[in-house]
Amino acid sequence: AQTVTQSQPEMSVQEAETVTLSCTYDTSESDYYLFWYKQPPSRQMILVIRQEAYKQQNATENRFSVNFQKAAKSFSLKISDSQLGDAAMYFCAYDYGGSQGNLIFGKGTKLSVKP
């Protein structure tokens, strides 16, 4: 069975600094998607970044980038120049390319940003 593990329940970062959130997953599939979602106190799940497993190049979206290590089944999120608005729960999620939408989420990492 596919699983997603986030080993850091809480993380803290100073404003303007860089922080990395960890995620590992387990799958026997070769074609899949990986996602990082942000959930602020407003509860709405917001897509931060996604990675397609067949692409070797790591995805980037402005201050957010990933380190995708397919062989190690690792998918970490790096947030550069952290801002107060980055404070939220961050969830790593996996989707088997053929599952058509059955996202499997980790338990989340709560990120605090200190001014």
Add this chain to the structure above:
Amino acid sequence: DAGVTQSPTHLIKTRGQQVTLRCSPKSGHDTVSWYQQALGQGPQFIFQYYEEEERQRGNFPDRFSGHQFPNYSSELNVNALLLGDSALYLCASSLGSRIYEQYFGPGTRLTVT
């Protein structure tokens, strides 16, 4: 362009009662997925609707049922509520099988007393 909307925002029910939650997908989307997010946990997939039929189902009992209407909106019904059904219920929409472009609604907070 309206995003995914859900109603109601909050709901309080008593054990044994039945509840219906509603979701309107983002404009242009035809697929709706429902997730349950217990406190302190990540969301868990309940089921997905496409073309008014349940296309996929997660590991949830038959007390959880759903429906999709011709306008692609969807309902989640939960019968015989248990205390453990207290959670945030999230709806997500997408276009067909393009799940990599799935958008979430703000959720409905259900409390069962």
